[in-house]
Amino acid sequence: MKKLISLTFCLAFLGLANSFSQTINDIPIKEIDIEYIQIVGSGNFRVGKVGVRIDFGNENKYLSTKEIRIKDENGDLLEFNSMIDALNFLSKNGYEFIDSYTIPHDYNDTCYYILKKRDIRR
DSSP states (O other): OHHHHHHHHHHHHHHHHHHTOOEETTEEGGGOOOSEEEEEEESOTTSSOBEEEEEOSSOOTTTTTSOOBEEOTTSOBOOBSSHHHHHHHHHHTTEEEEEEEEEOOSSOOEEEEEEEEOOTTO
């Protein structure tokens, strides 16, 4: 029983630690003080992974000259299985879906999703 409790505690701790480790331009996602963001997904949505970029709407301290891609705790770019995978990820990191639209191209559609940071006082 003690082993089960210890294992549960360790898994919960690892999950919590992992949720704080993703960054954009080396800033933890939950610490970015921007109310609205747009995520831009590109790639062939019918097969393979989707590349996701974050658009903050204006040039500011977060954008500088660095990429606006999400990185994991090792500094590697995160890849998502789909745009819904990316939306679920950002929902877990404090954002909620507002609207979306797609601009079709020959074989490489671009999806745009507008998200808003949830009010943490609720």
